[in-house]
Each structure stands twice: as structure tokens, then as C-alpha cells.
Ligand SMILES: NC(=O)C1=CN([C@@H]2O[C@H](COP(=O)(O)OP(=O)(O)OC[C@H]3O[C@@H](n4cnc5c(N)ncnc54)[C@H](O)[C@@H]3O)[C@@H](O)[C@H]2O)C=CC1
């Protein structure tokens with residue numbers, strides 16, 4: 001029994017992204033006393049993403065303290081999640097006065113606070129509301145937990161990450177190694193769609209996704225997908241690319257006015273936070289794609305593979321070799337990504 005559990009743990013570990021189930025299995029073998037104290041704060045914890053993400057972080061054995069903050073509905077979510085018999089100690093914080101307490105001592109702050117899209121909207125249409133929310137939350141982070149790693153989920157990520165960087169710069173706390181735009185859902189989607197089309201086991205699939213997190217700025221690199229296959233032609237790759245770029249819209253339309261991806265996003269957010277925790281704890285060779293400060297292209301922020309370590313970003317990895325189709329995609333995404341980054345920077349500088 002134990003041998004077969006260990007075997008499945010090993011196969012999950014080897015598959016990279018997607019180690020949350022592995023942790024659930026491992027829970028029976030690793031005592032909480034052997035792991036460092038780690039506080040994770042979720043801002044927007046009572047929302048569509050926040051609730052399942054709170055659940056998944058409560059299941060993560062690397063989390064010792066889980067701080068749940070929202071401006072509405074936190075007490076119920078915190079009480080509910082706190083009854084789960086895993087080691088993480090849960091506390092809920094419900095008002096702006098309590099935000100400081102929610103953040104104090106946090107190692108990682110995950111931000112899914114803000115409004116989601118409705119059909120017909122772009123992520124950029126969320127800017128006017130979410131920019132202000134992100135700015136005020138980041139101001140509090142700079143004050144109460146300036147050394148925390150920040151995982152930004154709130155859209156438009158292509159602008160909210162630059163906003164956060166400017167807020168931290170103004171406060172004198174900016175550390176480019178600790179600010180991440182969460183693009184893991186693009187990787188999760190690319191893996192799922194590729195596995196189905198190439199008919200390979202999804203747990204073995206890896207696909208880097210680079211660029212940003214909106215429409216054509218999402219650039220999956222299927223030429224680097226593993227396991228490699230000859231079964232896919234140019235038209236298949238084009239279709240897979242388009243489906244990955246439009247994955248968010250596919251969910252927004254299917255939900256028909258009731259919001260955007262929440263469950264798959266909570267999964268992706270939990271995978272990325274788990275990778276950050278492992279990096280903090282000194283686990284070697286933790287690599288995930290993320291939207292970070294970057295010199296990979298001429299743009300100041302760019303999503304690519306990133307090696308995570310004890311201080312956050314240990315190394316931003318290059319793009320590797322691209323197909324002609326991907327090279328063209330890279331050039332065509334740059335103007336839109338540049339303007340979204342500049343919009344975020346301008347907002348933060350002027351407000
Ligand atoms: N990065 C990514 O891949 C993805 C990002 N998103 C984005 O995540 C965000 C949240 O989406 P959902 O959870 O579906 O929305 P939601 O509306 O269900 O939840 C948002 C929560 O944020 C809370 N909130 C609002 N202002 C706040 C503040 N100042 N402080 C703390 N909490 C605050 C609300 O009370 C609500 O509970 C959206 O901007 C959405 O576009 C969604 C899916 C994927």
C-alpha cells in the first residue's frame with residue numbers, strides 16, 4: 001500500500017506543474033514539525049477564485065498559517081475552511097482595519113481580489129475598477145509585509161503587475177524577485193488541450209507559455225511541448241494556440257454572465273503558490289512560467305519560465321528556440337503587451 005502510494009507520489013512529482021494531488025498524498029508521510037512556518041495570505045478570499053483557492057491552500061502541508069481577507073463574506077469562508085483537519089491554522093479578516101493583521105508576517109500574498117469579466121468584455125475592460133483595488137492592497141503589502149512574495153491573479157495581469165511594481169517602488173520596498181503575475185492557468189490549459197489533441201497522457205505533458213495574460217499576448221510554445229509528437233500539423237498547432245489564447249473567453253461565455261474561470265484558476269493558483277513555497281523552502285529545480293520583471297525581450301515585464309528559490313525569482317529563463325509561427329506570434333504580441341504595461345505604470349504614477 002505504502003509502496004504504491006510512494007510510486008504515485010513520485011509520478012506526480014516528475015510531472016512538474018500540478019503537484020497539489022501529490023501533496024495530499026504526502027500529507028500522511030511528512031510531519032508539520034519538519035517544515036518551516038509559512039504564512040499565506042489570500043486577498044479576495046471569499047470570491048469565486050478565493051474560496052476554492054482557500055480550500056486548496058488549507059490542504060497544502062507547506063502552509064502553517066492561512067490568512068483569509070475579503071471586504072465581504074470572510075467570516076463564513078474562514079469558519080468553513082477552518083474545520084478541515086489539516087495543520088494550517090486559519091484566520092479570517094473582514095474589514096480594511098484588519099488588513100494589516102491579515103498581512104503581518106505573510107511569506108506569500110495571493111491576490112484574486114477584483115471584478116471578473118462578463119461576455120463581450122476584454123480583460124482590459126476591468127482596468128478601471130481593478131487597478132484601484134490592486135493599488136490599495138499593494139500599498140498595504142508595502143506597509144505590513146514588505147518582504148512577502150506577491151502572486152497577482154487580478155486582471156488585467158499585464159497591467160496589475162506593473163501597477164504593483166510602481167506602488168512598491170514608491171514605498172521603497174520593490175524587490176523584482178518577489179513580484180509574480182500568475183499565468184499558470186495558461187500553462188494548465190495548454191497542457192490539457194495538447195494532451196487531448198496529441199493523445200498523450202496529460203500528467204506527462206509540459207508546455208511553456210510566454211508573453212502575457214490576455215488574448216494574443218498569451219503565446220504557448222507547442223514546438224517545445226513534451227512528450228514531442230509528429231502527429232500534429234501546422235493547422236493543429238494554430239488551433240491549439242488559438243484555443244489557449246481564448247481559454248478565458250471560452251469560460252466567460254460558457255458561464256454566460258456569472259463570471260470567469262474560478263475552479264481551474266484556483267487549481268492553477270494553488271499550483272503556483274505551492275511552487276513558490278517549495279522555492280522558499282529550498283527545494284531545488286522548481287520551474288514555472290510567470291509574468292515577471294524581465295530582460296528576455298525589450299519589454300520590462302514578460303512571462304517565461306522562471307526558476308524559483310529562497311528569495312523568489314532565482315533565474316528568469318530564456319525562450320529557447322522558437323518555430324517560425326511562434327517567432328511571428330512573439331513579434332505581434334509586443335505592441336499590445338507594451339501598451340498594457342505602460343498603462344499600468346502610468347496609472348500608478350498618477351494616482
Ligand atoms: N490570472 C488569471 O489567470 C485569472 C485571473 N482572474 C481574475 O481574478 C479576479 C477575481 O475573479 P473572481 O474570484 O472570479 O471574482 P469574484 O467577484 O467572484 O471575487 C472577487 C472577490 O474580491 C473581493 N474584493 C473586491 N475588492 C476587494 C478589496 N479591496 N479587498 C479585498 N477583497 C476585495 C470581492 O468581495 C470578491 O469576494 C478577476 O479580476 C478575474 O479577472 C480570473 C481567472 C484567471
Ligand SMILES: O=C([O-])CC(=O)C(=O)O
Pocket residue numbers: 116117123155185247248249251252260261
Ligand atoms: O478570462 C478571464 O477574464 C479570466 C482569465 O484571466 C482567464 O480565465 O484566463
